[in-house]
């Protein structure tokens with residue numbers, strides 16, 4: 001590519017905040033929370049559109065660090081309306097804990113709204129998540145164990161309980177008794193596990209319902225109003241492109257749709273109202289849980305990246321698997337999400353390496369593949385084809401201008417941009433808002 005192409009966002013919107021989807025371009029944990037928080041400075045609304053408390057979004061602002069699992073990362077900006085939309089599965093206990101943490105740290109949760117269409121995670125979902133993983137044995141997916149998959153299974157099987165039912169005491173009791181009676185048959189007869197005590201669950205969840213009811217409404221109406229007002233909406237993706245149920249590395253995926261298309265499904269907004277799709281990537285690759293990872297580094301370089309990048313899960317604390325940048329993954333993400341631009345994070349982590357590598361193809365069965373195949377998970381013996389670039393020794397943590405980026409680091413950024421075919425709008429050299437450096441000529445709404 002001959003330099004960044006003119007940004008569609010800039011051409012259409014000038015200084016107005018476009019309706020932007022923020023999507024993970026790899027296997028999750030790309031630090032989307034920080035980018036959402038930056039964009040939220042200009043937006044009127046931030047919408048979390050999918051996943052559940054399997055996600056962990058860390059935001060560092062004004063010297064304080066916040067970790068969110070369900071609450072949108074825009075919440076630190078008091079003028080932003082934050083929506084937990086219909087595509088999210090909600091564990092009420094986790095959401096209430098986050099709300100109470102916010103309150104105890106002086107933040108006001110009044111601008112938080114929860115979709116009445118969103119599905120509720122119940123104790124049997126968590127139990128089934130663990131039982132299913134145990135049953136899979138060596139083929140276990142390495143789920144977060146939060147009941148996410150079973151909650152989405154119930155949604156697709158049309159036996160899920162939604163937020164509007166949770167907050168209706170009569171309807172909730174009827175639905176819960178019906179569902180638990182079926183789940184108990186499954187638990188005791190198929191898994192030979194203990195049954196659920198329906199009375200205990202009822203009492204526990206009725207209490208949650210009382211506390212959550214003031215937040216629950218038809219959020220798609222609020223989103224529609226924000227579209228009409230032109231106040232600027234940020235759609236916050238959870239997980240990443242390759243964890244998408246349809247297009248990810250199936251079956252080692254999550255059970256929802258982290259990709260950009262998932263924002264429309266999970267929010268109740270038409271695709272014609274989306275102006276931009278910003279892909280968030282790390283300068284290397286990480287993955288948690290099982291499944292294929294062509295550029296994984298099982299050596300001291302992998303350990304170096306893990307330790308410098310603090311690559312341990314926000315939700316489960318598990319060490320993340322680390323590896324080199326995979327341009328095929330980013331190219332795939334650019335294609336299926338329709339990325340208008342990209343941010344490249346954690347560049348500071350790569351300082352001190354003699355050389356850095358980018359995967360530009362996969363060698364398999366005597367051929368070089370140049371795109372992610374559908375059955376990537378099953379291609380045993382596949383080997384990455386690397387381009388090797390000189391590394392940089394300078395620490396980047398305190399770099400604040402593009403001019404201060406070491407030449408080799410800039411060469412790396414430009415090569416990634418060229419391989420992916422999407423302009424890099426910003427780079428990131430640390431967790432704080434101030435550690436985001438904008439690339440000239442690409443307006444992503446981040447300025």
Ligand code: IMP
Nearest residue numbers: 028029054055142143144253254288289
């Ligand atoms: P589940 O979403 O808990 O069912 O887990 C399915 C797969 O997605 C596992 O490999 C998890 O480690 C992975 N996963 C789920 N959420 C995240 C996330 O937020 N970041 C990274 N991986 C995730």
